[in-house]
Structure formats: C-alpha cells, structure tokens
Amino acid sequence: MIEVWAPRAERVRMRRLGDDGTSVVEEVPLRRGTSGPLPGPGWWFADVDLADGERYGFVLDDSGDLRPDPRSRRQPDGVHAASAWFDPSRYTWNDASWTGRQLAGGLIYELHIGTFTPEGTLDAAIGRLDHLVELGVTHVELLPVNGVNGVWNWGYDGVLWYTVHEAYGGPEGYQRFVDAAHAAGLAVIQDVVYNHLGPSGNYLPEFGPYLRTGSRNTWGDSVNLDEEAVRAFIVDNALMWLRDYHVDGLRLDAVHALHDERPTHILRELAEAVDALSAHVGRPLTTIAESDMNDPTLILPREAGGYGLTAQWSDDWHHAVHVAVSGETVGYYADFADAQAFVKVSTSGFFHDGTHSSFRGRDHGRRIPGEVPAWRLVTFAQDHDQIGNRATGDRLSQNLPYPRLAVTAVLTLTTPGTPMLFMGEEWGASTPWQFFTSHPEPELGEATAKGRIAEFAEMGWDESVVPDPQDPDTFTRSKLDWDEASHGDHRRLLQLYRDLAQLRRERPELTDPSWSARDAHVDDAGHGRTHRLACGDVTVFANLTDAPADCAVAADAVVLLATDGATISDTEPGARMVTIPPESAVVTGPVL
Incomplete structure (x- = not known):
C-alpha cells in the first residue's frame, strides 16, 4: 500500500522509475480517501508494493514534475530526485541484549558525522567508538543526518526528515552505526529539527499546508502545528528513529520556535508517545529539548502541568563557565560577568529565572523547582552552536592556554547537570568548527x-x-585531526578528561541529583576569581587567578584529582587547607 497526504492536489499519481532513477516504468493513479493512516482528510492511496531500493515519486495534478515522497527513507540522488523505497526490517540487528542507558549519571558526546572523521561517514565513525568508550562517554549525540541539498552541511537545512543523508551512508549505514554503538555500550541520541525546513528541496507545501502562512521564525516559515496530519508527521518521525533505527533518544532543536496554540502542546504529545514506546520496548528513551526560554515547563512532570520531556540544554551554564575561563563579556555574555552567575547556575540551574536579561532587554526565564533533579539540565562548555556560530568557528582551545582548558575540563565534568562534550574538546582540538x-x-x-x-x-x-x-x-578545515590527540598537551588534556569521567563514575557525590546537595562560592582575588563548588563531601576548586589560593577543606579531605601540584596541609588540629596553584583546579574529598 502506498499513501501520501496531499490535500492541495486534485490528482495524484505515483511514478515508478527504473534503476537509473529517471526512466519511467509506469504511472499509477492514487485514489482519494476520506481518512488515512493518520488523522484528517487529504489522503491518497494505491494498492502498490515496492521492492527495496525501487525508485519512485509522486506527480501532483498536471505538473508532470516528479516530487520525492514526503516520508521518503532514502534519496540516493539528492533531495530533488526520486525516492528509493527502503524497508528497515531487512536489517538483522545484533542488539537484542541492549537494555539502554538512562540519562542520569551519563556523559554525552556531540558529533557531526561529516567532520568527525576524515571520511565523514557513519561507517568511519564506527571505527572511533572505542575512543568514546575509553573517554567514559555513555551517550553519543549525532547532529542532524536527514536529507539536505548538497554534500556537506551542518544538517539544520534538512527538507526530508525521514531520510538519512546519502553521503553519510544512507539508512543502512545508520543502522550499522546504531548497532555498533550498542555493541560498544553506547546509547545514541539523534538531533532532530521540527521547527523549520531548509531553503532548497522543500516540496512539502505543494502537497499540503505543512507551513503556517504569515508566521516566521529565525530560519523561515513556521511549521503548521494547527494541522493534525502535520503533528502526526512529526510524532511519527520521532517514533521512527526510536523504533526502526533503535535510537535511544532525541535532541529536539530550538523548541522555542515551535509555534503551537493547541491545548496540548506538540512537545507534550511527543513526550507521551515516546514514553509509551519506551514502556513497550522495555528500555529508556530520552527526549532532550534545546530551548532559549529557561522554562522548566519542558521538564516538569505532566501531572504537574509540564510537558514531561527528559531534559533540556542549559545555555546559562555554558555562558557562566565561558565567561569564567575566557573573560569574554560581549553580547549575551555580559550578564554573566556577575560573580554570582557561576554560583547560581551551580546551585539552582538557571541564571535568568525571572531576572533582567540585558541582551534581551527584558526579564527572562523562570525558576526551576527544587525537586527537579539536576541531571535534567544538559550542561556544556562547548557545543556546535557556541563554536560554529562564532565568526571564525574558533574553539576555546584556539584561544586559551592548556591550564585554562584543564580548569574548563574540571568544571565541565563536575557539573551538577548532565555534562556534554563537543567532538575534539577532550583533547583541545586545534581545528576550528566553522x-x-x-x-x-x-x-x-x-x-x-x-x-x-x-x-x-x-x-x-x-x-x-x-x-x-x-x-x-x-x-575541510572543520574536520578533526585525530593524529594530534596522541601528542603533547593534547594527549595530556585527553587523559585529564578520562580521569575526570572516571572520578565522576566513582564518586556518587558528583552525580547527586539534588540541588540542595550543592553549595557554591566565588572569591575575587588578584586578577581573577576562585570558584568553589561543594557536592556533598567532594569539593571542586578552580583558581583562575595569578596567585596561589588557600582554601579550607574538611579534616579528612585528600586530593582526588588536580590539574597542577595542589597540596593539602594541616593548619591546626582538626583543620586542613588546600593550596591551589594559579590557573589550576583541584577536586578534594575523603577517601572512599
């Protein structure tokens, strides 16, 4: 059975093509139905079975032009050409014993398939999974892989949401990657974009009202969430990744750009569908929102009026740490020059929780209720946006010396939230990401x-x-140089990240989900600040000054990890002091 939602068409034909993707084998007229497999009118059907790999497309009315299937799984010749039928059930999975990974206690690694390896393919990325395992990663997050026009792209110009970009290896390559990740003990999170469509190859408006007339966001016309069939198009896509490709979670791009006036928000609808599938497959399925709203509604339980998503990104944490280690205070970083920014994001999540944002020129955000666990915030010192959307795509490693990168590593891996790394961050990659x-x-x-x-x-x-x-x-400049990871300070930094990830696994204080278990303080001294973050019996100190700093610690404290030669000494009976060299960090706590 072939079906397509095309309420704007008066006539629909399915065109079957030869293996060359251009020669016409036959055209089959579709019949109009009053209701389709999804809610609403506008569905067209044909009793046709396609073979795996067979080329096809749709012709609307009398145009004569071939259009890809809006739900195409594969576009071997690009987004303007014919679709190829893909049967995901043909793949023989080897992950029957995979039980998934919960996000709590996890470490996410964000990567872009095209620049992660020299080859830029899913199969090549499989060859680097051991690196992620040795690093201590639990979840690997892929930037969007759906069909875009052209060969290389960040992925946010996608126009065929159900496809896997052919240059990466197509849907079969994607299945192999997820299978291999599970064999390595890694969960896979897929970045998906439901808030806009790319500028080239978007034929969806010819089929139906996929876009909202007169409503635009930063990237173009808003998706029309008033239409039930469009909402189902989104929810079905989400379930496809989780069900057919065995993906473990979704990162939802820029959800603040989803214009939804329905009583039940699309994010709640999506979260409910994902939770139902999770119960069916018997493994955790994660939904993570990228949001500019600082609104805890996204992650509050549905019974408390929230949407019930698993987690959301915290740009505030990024901004506070970026300012702390770099000193940059231009634009949206200005508010985070406040010494209390680090304290606030470390003990309550958002810095802007109803406070005035000078960048926005208004009050912004809402407070996170204290009962919301800290791991529901994904926190990071670098990500694809905060690097790639700089003028030259420069990383912290291109602007900061090793000692500051080491302090950044400590702050990142001892965060109250769920830490995330951007590919190459772990060795201070010298390559930009532009x-x-x-x-x-x-x-x-x-x-x-x-x-x-x-x-x-x-x-x-x-x-x-x-x-x-x-x-x-x-x-080409944006591709990682893997050779440098084994030399000099790159190798030294990589080992620090591995040690920190191990410490995070070994010390339950560092993954304690309670905000009340955290205490933070910042001291201005010399030409910088000393940051202190207590997590139960474990305390993290970051000395970003030009002089040694002496800080009191518990009588049973020892150095658990240090980026430089920190020492602990007894100052009087029952009292101890840690001396932290300039531009360094130390983690202290009792011996387990």
Whole structure:
C-alpha cells in the first residue's frame, strides 16, 4: 500500500522509475480517501508494493514534475530526485541484549558525522567508538543526518526528515552505526529539527499546508502545528528513529520556535508517545529539548502541568563557565560577568529565572523547582552552536592556554547537570568548527555567504576573516585531526578528561541529583576569581587567578584529582587547607 497526504492536489499519481532513477516504468493513479493512516482528510492511496531500493515519486495534478515522497527513507540522488523505497526490517540487528542507558549519571558526546572523521561517514565513525568508550562517554549525540541539498552541511537545512543523508551512508549505514554503538555500550541520541525546513528541496507545501502562512521564525516559515496530519508527521518521525533505527533518544532543536496554540502542546504529545514506546520496548528513551526560554515547563512532570520531556540544554551554564575561563563579556555574555552567575547556575540551574536579561532587554526565564533533579539540565562548555556560530568557528582551545582548558575540563565534568562534550574538546582540538554549506544553487550559496558576512560585520568583524560557508576549504578545515590527540598537551588534556569521567563514575557525590546537595562560592582575588563548588563531601576548586589560593577543606579531605601540584596541609588540629596553584583546579574529598 502506498499513501501520501496531499490535500492541495486534485490528482495524484505515483511514478515508478527504473534503476537509473529517471526512466519511467509506469504511472499509477492514487485514489482519494476520506481518512488515512493518520488523522484528517487529504489522503491518497494505491494498492502498490515496492521492492527495496525501487525508485519512485509522486506527480501532483498536471505538473508532470516528479516530487520525492514526503516520508521518503532514502534519496540516493539528492533531495530533488526520486525516492528509493527502503524497508528497515531487512536489517538483522545484533542488539537484542541492549537494555539502554538512562540519562542520569551519563556523559554525552556531540558529533557531526561529516567532520568527525576524515571520511565523514557513519561507517568511519564506527571505527572511533572505542575512543568514546575509553573517554567514559555513555551517550553519543549525532547532529542532524536527514536529507539536505548538497554534500556537506551542518544538517539544520534538512527538507526530508525521514531520510538519512546519502553521503553519510544512507539508512543502512545508520543502522550499522546504531548497532555498533550498542555493541560498544553506547546509547545514541539523534538531533532532530521540527521547527523549520531548509531553503532548497522543500516540496512539502505543494502537497499540503505543512507551513503556517504569515508566521516566521529565525530560519523561515513556521511549521503548521494547527494541522493534525502535520503533528502526526512529526510524532511519527520521532517514533521512527526510536523504533526502526533503535535510537535511544532525541535532541529536539530550538523548541522555542515551535509555534503551537493547541491545548496540548506538540512537545507534550511527543513526550507521551515516546514514553509509551519506551514502556513497550522495555528500555529508556530520552527526549532532550534545546530551548532559549529557561522554562522548566519542558521538564516538569505532566501531572504537574509540564510537558514531561527528559531534559533540556542549559545555555546559562555554558555562558557562566565561558565567561569564567575566557573573560569574554560581549553580547549575551555580559550578564554573566556577575560573580554570582557561576554560583547560581551551580546551585539552582538557571541564571535568568525571572531576572533582567540585558541582551534581551527584558526579564527572562523562570525558576526551576527544587525537586527537579539536576541531571535534567544538559550542561556544556562547548557545543556546535557556541563554536560554529562564532565568526571564525574558533574553539576555546584556539584561544586559551592548556591550564585554562584543564580548569574548563574540571568544571565541565563536575557539573551538577548532565555534562556534554563537543567532538575534539577532550583533547583541545586545534581545528576550528566553522559554518559550512554546499548549496548547489549559485544564488542561494551567494546569499548564504553574504548573509554570514553581514551578520558579523554588524558586530565589527572584518569580512576578510569570516570564512565563506560555500568554500570547500571551510568544510575541510572543520574536520578533526585525530593524529594530534596522541601528542603533547593534547594527549595530556585527553587523559585529564578520562580521569575526570572516571572520578565522576566513582564518586556518587558528583552525580547527586539534588540541588540542595550543592553549595557554591566565588572569591575575587588578584586578577581573577576562585570558584568553589561543594557536592556533598567532594569539593571542586578552580583558581583562575595569578596567585596561589588557600582554601579550607574538611579534616579528612585528600586530593582526588588536580590539574597542577595542589597540596593539602594541616593548619591546626582538626583543620586542613588546600593550596591551589594559579590557573589550576583541584577536586578534594575523603577517601572512599
């Protein structure tokens, strides 16, 4: 059975093509139905069975133009060409014993398939899974892999949400990757984009009202969540990744851009569907929202009026730590120059929880209720946005010396939330991660490049230093250099990340989900600050000054980990002091 939702069409035909993807084998007229497999009118059907790999598409009305299936699983010749039928059940899975991983206590690793390895494929990424296991990662998060026009792209220009980009290895390569990740003990989180569609290859509006007329967000027309069939298109897509590809979780891109006026928000609807599937398959399935709203409604239980998502990203934590280690206070970093920013994000989650945001020019955010566990916030010192959306795509490792990178590592892996690393962060990669596209249309490529230059020109950047996103070298420069991970300070930093991940696993204080178990303090001293974060009996000190810092510790405290030569000494009976060298961090606590 072939079906398609096309309420805007008066006539629909399915065109079968030969193996070359262009020669027409036959055209089959579809019949209109009053109701389809999903709610609402506008469905068309045909009693046709397609073989795995067979090329096909739809012709709407009298246009004569072939359009890909909106639910296409594979686009071997790109998003403008014919779809290829893909049967996910043909794959023989080897993960029957996989029971999944809960997010609590986890360590996420965010990566982009195209730049993670020199080859830029899912199969090549399999060869690096051992590295992630040795690092202590529990969840590997892939940037969007759905179909985009062109060869390389961040993935947020997707137009066919059900596909896997052919250059990465297509849907079969994706199945192999997830299977291999599970064999290595790693859960897979897939980044999905439901708030907009890319600028090239989006034929969905020809089929039906997928987009909301007169409503736009940062990236284009808003998705039309008034339509039941569109809502089902999103929920079914989410379930596809989790069910057919055995994925363990979804990262939901920019949910603040989902314009939904229905009584039940699409995020709640999606979370309910995912929870139901989790109960059926008997393993944890995770939903993580990227949100600019600082609104705990996303992660509050549904019985408390929330949406019931598993977790959400915390940009506030990133901003506080970025300012602490880099000293950068431009733009949205300005408010986080406040010494209490680190204290607040470490003990209550959000810095802006109803307070004034100078960047937004208004009060922003809401307080997280104390009973919400800390691990429901995903926290990070670097991610694809906070690197790639800088003018030159520069990482902290391109701007900070080793001692500061080491302090950043300690703060990142001792966070109250669920820590996340961006690929290469663990060894202080020297390669940038820049904004890159490969739009085949010259006018779109030119507009993208000019828009990028204009954006940063407003911030005072010279256009000569802003990389052209269409230049193939911009993409190539962004690939990781794996050879450097085994040399010098890169190797030293990598070992520190491994040691920190092990310490986080061994010390239950570091994964205690209670905010009340955390206490933080910041002292201004010299030309910087000393940060202190207590997690039960374990205390983390970060001395970001130009002089040694002496801090009191418990009488039974010892050095559990240090980035430099920290020492503990008795000052009087029953009292001890830790001396922390400049630009270093130390973790202290009793011996277990």
